[in-house]
Amino acid sequence: MSFSIGVILVTLGGILEGLFSIPVTKVKSWQFENIWGIGSLFALLLLPWPLASLYVEDLSQLYSSIPNTVLIGIILSGVAWGIGGIYWGRAIAAMGMALGVSILMGLINIFGSIVPLSVFEPSQLATKGGYILIIAVTTMILGVVIMSVAAKQKETVLISKDKSTNTSHVKGSFKSGILFCIISGILSAGVNFAFIFGAPITDEAIAMQVPEYATSFALWSLVFTANFFINTVYGFYMMVKKGTLKNLKKGSLTIEWLGALFMGLAWPGGIIIYGIGANAMGDYGAYAGFPMMILASILTGNLAGALGGEWKNSGSKPRRIMLYGVLTLCVAFILLGYSTYVMNG
Template structure:
């Protein structure tokens, strides 16, 4: 039951990740970098400190005793993850959201899962153990389901383009390398958490229990914030948008309430983003022998839940029959993937 509860907690985290960026649509007269830096300050800087302080007993002693090399590795890998997130945003401009999502998340799912045990030289031993074959199959099926989601999304974009008769900017030559970069560097976040585990082990010795993973976010998330902040400040300087933090253009139709509302929406985004990994950590410690599968389960459930939310919001109503076929196939494939991964973890736990 501990295993199944862990997967349930991963599902809560994946749901938070699926909806965390929806508030962005309601912001008024804010550039991308203003909104992005504000929400990043909440989820990658402020909340990791607050939550670690609340949930980790004797935090100062934990940090004093934890190995410094683990802190640095987690921080640097987190910074690379921040670069991957920026590449993801840029790739969307050239190949669209669906293809970017499918390629980047698919790569992140596979690499982020297999890289930690491969680095430790444990992958062969793990996969040859009880349930190992099921785990590998579940990851492969999940990557296939993510690819089908991308295909459905691409087909949907083509359906919309036919109806609107508008030309869109599409450049695979630029977008594909950005997708590959985003996928590889996003996978590094799972590796960052893995490399920070010695810090969590010290926290566990001081009674942190299932909350032990929260101490790792002090390093992985602040690393991501650093690289994100550098890029956002570069855009602020280039586009002269620093003033957006204190005032909006006079032509803004929302009046005096728009600026406080923008801050509230950015804070909601940051809280939701951090919530996904708060529950990720709670689920991860319950995964038993195959903890490394947490990243695959999180990524697959994220894509599955976000797709189901899109259906509930009627985003696919006017799609063609072929597009809906791709969509249904993707959902069924993702569900099978989660079930296969769950069974593999069950065999390993047994």
């Protein structure tokens, strides 16, 4: 696959990652733990192992050829991503799609791009491509800050317009939401660490003549199992603890179940598509492709929030500031793609 196809796939993966948590803010008769637990269960069962088993004839043979340190590192990265996912859902529930996705993705970008490049390819930081990547990430952070300012101003306007019912616009504490974002941002970057650290698995899949686009499926099976098992157990534990398990009896094809199914497909599906695209972008696709996916997620999450009415009656100033932030992120996206192109020579 060409570099441009890789960019398109990374963008598509980002769109899915920006949309998968929409059901968290839209379900009416389910609580957070219901939609998160069932969505994680679907994600655990529907994609990882069926895909890997379909494309890799002997998974046990593949895994047995990989050093234990690599396998342990992949699984621990998946565990970190899983814990980060729990706080991701809490952050979205507390802060809404627009602000929550912006801050979360900005933090994940830092810990999932610059940090792994410093660990695995430190020499690249001092090259032209590395400098452009740093500039791109800095530009992205600036864009996230601008969008966060816009979202905070929107929150202030909405509260001032309806002081008697201000909690109808702000679903949780802003300070708690920020804390959830920080925890999730650091731990959720584990997904990209797993992708980079798990290169021996994709190399072995190539040696076993697995199709190029499917070489990462065996890797994602391990990562997703760790991540979604943790989120599923957490969701059902909270259902039992809070007595909300009975909410699951509200019909077989309600909006809640369809929302959970969407989460279960879009969440892992976006990462799988990102992995295919990052591989197509070349040796350094994971370092710049990851923040490109994040940018697509931010823009998609904010668009979804706007279409969902999060910016209704907020006034022209917050929306204008948000537009500046969006334009800044578009510049960062172009710089990220160029940095990968340069690093690949």
